[in-house]
Amino acid sequence: MTPPSTPSPATTTPATNGSGQDLLLLDRQICFSLHAASRAFNGLYRVILKDLGLTYPQYLVLLVLWEHGELPVKQLGEHLRLDSGTLSPLLKRLEAAGLVRRERSTRDERSVEVRLSEEGQALRERALDVPRRIATATGCDIAEIRDLKARLDDLTARLDAAVTD
Structure with a gap:
């Protein structure tokens, strides 16, 4: 049996590494493995958090507040790696559910502080x-x-x- 030949430079494409292994195959992408694992985690969290009435992003917000207490929206976003455009609607839903309160900072009117309500604090035990x-x-x-x-x-x-x- 003859070993497979190495492609000549003329037959090597940008998608191969010279040994014929295609670098653009989906199952060789670390980013896709991380993406698939993330989606699997999100699906599991969806099931587990259903009993708490939370989505995964809401749970993350509560985790940060349970750990750090009251925070400006900007700092909360830094912890979660979320911008304010993504975080604001999330906080509105948590506030409507009675789990957090948002108030303008007395120190800086431009800043909004987020803190847990009593219900949000009590949810920690269930979580x-x-x-x-x-x-x-x-x-x-x-x-x-x-x-x-x-x-x-x-x-x-x-x-x-x-x-x-």
């Missing part, structure tokens, strides 16, 4: 089971989850740096 259910669904132990998270955080930092270079 304690969410991370456990997610961890169980991954099939990973805590050490694997922490390692994966650290690697993804490192990847995110490197990608952010590449964009700003």
Whole structure:
């Protein structure tokens, strides 16, 4: 049996790396693997958060507020990597649900502060089971989850740096 030949430069396309392996195959894209994992997580969160009456983005907002307390919208957006155009409608829905309050800052009229309502604070207790259910669904132990998270955080930092270079 003859080994496959290496394509000549004339037959190598921009989509191949010279060894005939197509670099543009979907299943070879790390971005798609991350996208697919993200969609799978979102689907799982949709099911788990249904009992709390929350969407995944709303849950993220509450996580930040449970951790940091009252925050200006700008800082909340920085934590979540969301711009105010995306965050404002999300906060309006959380406010309409009675989970947060938005008020103009007394220190800076241009700034809006977001804080949990009593109902939003109380929801924290009911949400304690969410991370456990997610961890169980991954099939990973805590050490694997922490390692994966650290690697993804490192990847995110490197990608952010590449964009700003």
